[in-house]
Amino acid sequence: MKNPEAQQDVSVSQGIRMMFYVMKPSETSFQTLEEVPDYVRKATPFFISLMLLELVVSWIRKGKPSGGLDDALASLSAGIMSRLPRLFSRSIELTSYVYIWENYRLISLPWDSPWTWYLTFLGVDFGYYWFHRMAHEVNIMWAGHQTHHSSEGYNLSTALRQSVLQIYTSWIFYSPLALFIPPSVYAVHLQFNLLYQFWIHTEVIDNLGPLELILNTPSHHRVHHGRNRYCIDKNFAGTLIIWDRIFGTFEAENEKVVYGLTHPINTFEPFKVQFHHLVNIWTTFWATPGFFNKFSVIFKGPGWSPGKPRLGLIEEIPEVEGKEIPFSSSASQLLKIYVLVQFALMLAFYEETFADKAVLSQVTLLLRVCFIILTLTSIGFLLDQRRKAAVLETFRCLVFLMLCRSGHLKPCLSSLSFAFEVVRKEVRIQRRQSDTTALDH
Numbered sequence: 445m446k447n448p449e450a451q452q453d454v455s456v457s458q459g460i461r462m463m464f465y466v467m468k469p470s471e472t473s474f475q476t477l478e479e480v481p482d483y484v485r486k487a488t489p490f491f492i493s494l495m496l497l498e499l500v501v502s503w504i505r506k507g508k509p510s511g512g513l514d515d516a517l518a519s520l521s522a523g524i525m526s527r528l529p530r531l532f533s534r535s536i537e538l539t540s541y542v543y544i545w546e547n548y549r550l551i552s553l554p555w556d557s558p559w560t561w562y563l564t565f566l567g568v569d570f571g572y573y574w575f576h577r578m579a580h581e582v583n584i585m586w587a588g589h590q591t592h593h594s595s596e597g598y599n600l601s602t603a604l605r606q607s608v609l610q611i612y613t614s615w616i617f618y619s620p621l622a623l624f625i626p627p628s629v630y631a632v633h634l635q636f637n638l639l640y641q642f643w644i645h646t647e648v649i650d651n652l653g654p655l656e657l658i659l660n661t662p663s664h665h666r667v668h669h670g671r672n673r674y675c676i677d678k679n680f681a682g683t684l685i686i687w688d689r690i691f692g693t694f695e696a697e698n699e700k701v702v703y704g705l706t707h708p709i710n711t712f713e714p715f716k717v718q719f720h721h722l723v724n725i726w727t728t729f730w731a732t733p734g735f736f737n738k739f740s741v742i743f744k745g746p747g748w749s750p751g752k753p754r755l756g757l758i759e760e761i762p763e764v765e766g767k768e769i770p771f772s773s774s775a776s777q778l779l780k781i782y783v784l785v786q787f788a789l790m791l792a793f794y795e796e797t798f799a800d801k802a803v804l805s806q807v808t809l810l811l812r813v814c815f816i817i818l819t820l821t822s823i824g825f826l827l828d829q830r831r832k833a834a835v836l837e838t839f840r841c842l843v844f845l846m847l848c849r850s851g852h853l854k855p856c857l858s859s860l861s862f863a864f865e866v867v868r869k870e871v872r873i874q875r876r877q878s879d880t881t882a883l884d885h
Contacts, residue, residue, distance in 0.1 A: 713824035
C-alpha cells in the first residue's frame with residue numbers, strides 16, 4: 445500500500461502529463477479513495493500556464509488574443525461555482541459510486557493491476573460519451589450542460605466553463621462500473637478524463653494527422669461547440685473519438701465554426717449562465733398543453749415541441765454566416781481592470797479556502813462561499829453594465845471589510861483604496877446617466 449502523504453504532491457512532469465492523460469498506471473494506482481489526489485485542483489497552475497501560452501501563441505499568429513477578457517471571466521466564474529459544493533462534501537459522482545460498490549458489487553478487480561487501470565480508462569470514457577450525448581438530447585440534462593456551450597469564444601478558458609447541475613445526472617452513466625471497478629481507480633480516471641478535455645478547447649492547434657482517427661482533438665471538439673447546422677449534436681467524445689465513429693455521431697471540421705448556443709444568452713452574469721435554460725423549461729412546461737407533452741418538454745430534446753421529432757427539426761436551427769460578432773461588455777477599460785483585480789483577489793481566497801478547508805469552521809466555509817458567489821455575481825453585473833451594478837459592488841466591498849474584521853477572510857488592504865475609488869467613479873457616472881435620462885423625459 446502506498447503512503448497517503450506521499451501521494452499529495454504532483455511533480456511538474458506529472459502535472460504536464462496528467463493534462464494529456466499520459467500518466468502511468470504504476471504512479472496513479474491507489475488502494476483507497478482517500479489516497480487519490482485532487483488532480484483537478486492541483487492542475488490550477490497548469491491551467492493558467494497553458495492559457496498564458498495560448499494567449500502568446502494567438503497573439504503571435506493572429507495579432508490578437510484568443511478571446512475577450514469578459515468571456516474568459518464568465519467561463520472561470522462558472523468553473524469556480526461548479527466546484528464550490530466540493531468544500532462541503534464529496535461529489536455525487538463519487539458518493540453514489542461508493543454506495544453501489546459497497547452494497548452491490550459483483551466482483552472486485554485488483555486496484556493495482558494495469559489491466560484494471562486500462563479497463564477503467566475505457567469504461568469511464570464510454571460512460572462519458574453516453575452521458576454527454578444524453579446531455580444534448582434530453583432537455584432537463586441540457587439545462588445543466590448548456591452552461592459549457594454558452595461561450596461565443598473558443599479557447600482554453602472555455603474548458604473551465606462548467607455547470608453546477610451537470611454532476612447530478614452524469615453519475616448515472618458511470619454507475620455500472622461500480623459493480624466491479626474499485627472506487628479509487630474510478631476516481632483517478634474521472635479526473636483524468638476531465639483534464640484531458642482542457643487542452644482540446646483551442647483554435648491554435650489545427651490538425652493532428654493520424655491522431656485524429658482515434659483521439660478527440662481540438663478540430664473535432666471545435667465542431668462539437670459550433671452552432672452551425674452541420675455541428676449540432678456531433679462529436680460527443682471525451683478522450684477517444686472512436687465512440688462517435690462507432691455510433692454515427694462523428695462530423696469532421698470543414699466550414700468555419702461559429703461558437704455558442706443557437707440562441708445566444710448575451711450576458712456574463714453567472715446565475716443566468718448557469719440556470720437560464722431551467723427558467724425556459726419551466727415556462728415552456730406550463731405553456732404546453734397535455735400531460736404527455738409536458739413530460740416530453742422535460743425528457744425530449746431541447747428543440748422539441750408538439751408535432752416535431754424527438755430532437756426537433758434541424759431546419760429550425762438559425763443559419764450562421766460566419767460574420768457573427770460575439771457579445772462583449774461595454775464596460776470601460778478602467779472598470780475591466782478593476783474587475784480583473786477583484787477577480788484575482790477572489791481567486792486567491794478561493795484557492796486558500798480549498799487548501800485550508802480541513803481546518804476552517806463550517807461557518808467560515810459558508811461565509812466564504814457566499815462571498816465568492818457575491819463577488820462573481822457583482823463582476824457579472826459590472827460587465828453587463830446592469831443599473832444596480834455599482835450598488836451591488838459597494839455592498840460587496842462592505843461585506844468584504846466585515847468578513848476581514850471578523851476574521852473570516854484575510855484582508856488585502858493594498859487593493860481597497862483602488863477598489864473604492866473605482867466604485868465611487870462608477871456610481872457618479874451612473875448617477876449622471878440617470879439624471880440625463882430623467883431630464884430627457
